Amino acid sequence: MNNKLILLFALAATLAACNSKPIVLAAAAMQADTQPGQCPYLTKDRNGHTLLSWVRMTGDSSAVFCYAVAGDGQHFGKPVVIPNSNNIQPHGENLPKIIAKPSGELIALWGAPSTNLTNKYAGMVFYAQSFDEGRSWSDPHLLTTDTASYDQRYYDVALLPDGEAAIIWLDNRKQAGTEGSALYFAQTHGRSGFQGERRIASSCCPCCRTDLFIDKKGGIHALYRSILQGSVRDMVHTVSTDGGRNFSEPRRISNDNWVINGCPHTGPSMTENADGLHFAWFTGGKHKGCFYTESKDNGASFTVADSVSSLGSHPQLAALGDGELLTVWDETIVVGKEAHKRIGIQRRSAQGVSKGKEYLTGDGGNASFPVVMALRGDSSLVAYTEKKGALSYIAYRVVKL
Numbered sequence: 001m002n003n004k005l006i007l008l009f010a011l012a013a014t015l016a017a018c019n020s021k022p023i024v025l026a027a028a029a030m031q032a033d034t035q036p037g038q039c040p041y042l043t044k045d046r047n048g049h050t051l052l053s054w055v056r057m058t059g060d061s062s063a064v065f066c067y068a069v070a071g072d073g074q075h076f077g078k079p080v081v082i083p084n085s086n087n088i089q090p091h092g093e094n095l096p097k098i099i100a101k102p103s104g105e106l107i108a109l110w111g112a113p114s115t116n117l118t119n120k121y122a123g124m125v126f127y128a129q130s131f132d133e134g135r136s137w138s139d140p141h142l143l144t145t146d147t148a149s150y151d152q153r154y155y156d157v158a159l160l161p162d163g164e165a166a167i168i169w170l171d172n173r174k175q176a177g178t179e180g181s182a183l184y185f186a187q188t189h190g191r192s193g194f195q196g197e198r199r200i201a202s203s204c205c206p207c208c209r210t211d212l213f214i215d216k217k218g219g220i221h222a223l224y225r226s227i228l229q230g231s232v233r234d235m236v237h238t239v240s241t242d243g244g245r246n247f248s249e250p251r252r253i254s255n256d257n258w259v260i261n262g263c264p265h266t267g268p269s270m271t272e273n274a275d276g277l278h279f280a281w282f283t284g285g286k287h288k289g290c291f292y293t294e295s296k297d298n299g300a301s302f303t304v305a306d307s308v309s310s311l312g313s314h315p316q317l318a319a320l321g322d323g324e325l326l327t328v329w330d331e332t333i334v335v336g337k338e339a340h341k342r343i344g345i346q347r348r349s350a351q352g353v354s355k356g357k358e359y360l361t362g363d364g365g366n367a368s369f370p371v372v373m374a375l376r377g378d379s380s381l382v383a384y385t386e387k388k389g390a391l392s393y394i395a396y397r398v399v400k401l
Helices: 002-018
Strands: 037-044 050-057 062-069 098-099 106-113 123-130 152-159 165-170 179-188 194-204 211-214 220-228 232-240 267-275 276-283 289-295 306-309 314-317 323-334 337-349 355-361 368-374 379-388 391-400
Touching: 037 368, 037 379, 037 391, 050 098, 050 165, 050 379, 050 391, 062 106, 062 179, 098 152, 106 152, 123 152, 152 211, 152 355, 165 194, 165 211, 165 220, 211 267, 220 267, 232 276, 267 314, 267 323, 276 314, 276 323, 289 314, 289 323, 306 314, 306 323, 306 355, 314 368, 323 368, 323 379, 337 368, 337 379
Parallel strands: none
Antiparallel strands: 037 050, 050 062, 098 106, 106 123, 152 165, 165 179, 179 194, 194 220, 211 220, 220 232, 267 276, 276 289, 289 306, 314 323, 323 337, 337 355, 368 379, 379 391
């Protein structure tokens, strides 16, 4: 029996001893890099290989952006450092990301501090391009050259049906008389980078991750936290069915009515299967924690919110090959007199019915900001930041249903 199977069976036995049938089998955690790091992100290259990117810490206050590729989805090669990415600013919500176009182009994006003093929290988005699958990289470009834009953060990227990349982000160039930030949209055109930026929404909470998702029919979905009347900050969904030229009127995915005049710093996640669109998010409303909902009509209506974890935050959601759903999140627990963070995972049927939840990390550790991506069959990959002593590292593990 190989070591992997031994680890899987050992975990199953441990869970069974706790009087609960395991909902997943998780291999032992592996470390992506020998050097400290944070902010993991998962995607796939044009060959379907798993690509894990993260921020490698090179000093107490210095870092670079790097990534590694796993042809089998599990064993990553030597990390590749993106040249001239040393202005990167690590942030678990403002995740640095890489997107791979079918043409072979890779685009690496990261957040950096803004030099504008209007807002001390402001940031800028840079991106670099590789046209030879990572062997060489262009100099970094600013996401926008409009000097009126001094704050670009909390972006997300996705591939369009024509092989180009789309991006949404929060920007200070909001509509006059509105609160918060504006939501902008742009897309690539060949090798020219992101072009045609335009505002698609206003009154966005300026400090929560956005989510961009392209459905099987080519619909472009944007999910973000809106600032509604009375300082209510709930998640809203909008969709374009004409290639990004027009977006629908934003609709709340749940009437949480969370009134807060502050920065939640926890965004939403969205995926799709044959049953419809599926969503996960955090709210601090009357019922606090991470929740799940579904839309069977492309965002016209949503099912009643169902709890994922009353302690959870920073949820991420993925649909597996058979349509089943996995949600991962982090949550703070108190052990003795000390606070710790652990990673939770919930399994749902293709129809969104919960099959239970478990924890991938122990109660006495400090693990946060998980991401999840479907692999082949009933497997998925979960990556997260795990603190060991005073330093943090990138951990990942394969999970099977």
